[in-house]
Amino acid sequence: MSDATSGPDRRPAGAAVLRADLTDAIRQAALAELIDSGYARMSMDAIARRAGVGKAAIYRRWASKEPLVLEILTRLADEAVPLPDTGTLREDVEGFVRHASALRADPRTMRVLTDLTAEATRNPRLAAAMQTSAEQPRRAAGARLLHRAVDRGELPADLDTELAVDCLVGLAYLRPRTPWQPAESLDDGITPLVEVILAALAACRRR
């Protein structure tokens, strides 16, 4: 079948091309299903139904659920991580914490995040994608934020960057990882938390 049209004069053929709008509708429906049902429970039938397409249209583009989800995850990650750069460590940290608590306030994000984290436990490809797409950009943003502070002399020159990033990310994203119950208006609690983070960062010295 592969060379059915081959011959002395290969006519590369007429038209009919994957419609980009459908490709997009499928991606959107898949994300919605992922949010509603989670990775394990989401079904190709439901995606097709939701997108208003035939299942064939999906399988023409992706071999199965996994590559579809991986692509969605990668695309989501490409939406940049806003990196605060206010000129002072305190305000940068505050921006970082605010962004984290905004994540927590969004149940859709929470579901996808915890869901894929769990799934990554059993799926190495997904784990790699999560690390690349979710963890690394945030750690990188944190690291840049810290380096600037070191340059300004707001943090010790012998800062243990790895440990400091752990602390920054860990404390800022602490609550987003425990989905039990309502996103209390963290605005109240942000200032003391920033204070604590600053104290912790100052203690992250090498050796």
Next chain:
Amino acid sequence: MSDATSGPDRRPAGAAVLRADLTDAIRQAALAELIDSGYARMSMDAIARRAGVGKAAIYRRWASKEPLVLEILTRLADEAVPLPDTGTLREDVEGFVRHASALRADPRTMRVLTDLTAEATRNPRLAAAMQTSAEQPRRAAGARLLHRAVDRGELPADLDTELAVDCLVGLAYLRPRTPWQPAESLDDGITPLVEVILAALAACRRR
């Protein structure tokens, strides 16, 4: 059927009682399935197969998968949280961190933890059970540890306990929540982490 044997002289009947060893075998098999497949994918058939019992034996004890898992979770939680009490804050914290990093080193625990966390996003009963069984005991242990330190004067009297518990639990369990990749021998990294936690705790003052 409920009063088929009722009458003037209700004979409370003969014998045949749920066999405790089977009940236990089922619980064990269910936990194994939960670890291997996760909540969403685990099936009653697989549990029965694994336990070497008929499905009827399971449904005689639990109405469905949910109450079965809830019971298992509750029982696991009853295995006490070891609460270090060494007499100094530093050593208590170190014990706390060690226990957390031991959890991370155990892939079975990691899978169940992340899995049920994700599931809790969609199942309020499970969320409540997780909070009661997983979160509260650890927070309570942390709070007691902190109160002792305050009494000894190792922490300020106006300690914001809630925030401090957040920091302690958050920093100690940071890595256990991101399952990507190998449990690096945290023994190396424990001392600096303890140092950071101590600094953070000291900064958790009220107002």
Next chain:
DNA sequence: CTACGATGGAACACAACCGTTCCGTCTCAA
């Protein structure tokens, strides 16, 4: 204009799971 090929929709065969129901057997409280 033409014909290539993607389209939505439907149906396919196959598998897994659920929760129930039926067996014939065996255990144990009364």
Next chain:
DNA sequence: TTGAGACGGAACGGTTGTGTTCCATCGTAG
């Protein structure tokens, strides 16, 4: 000794999912 009832095992009907295949239709590159 008796009989209520739990036991393993098997099968049930119904539902849901997967990935494939067929169709008549329609948009479009050549």
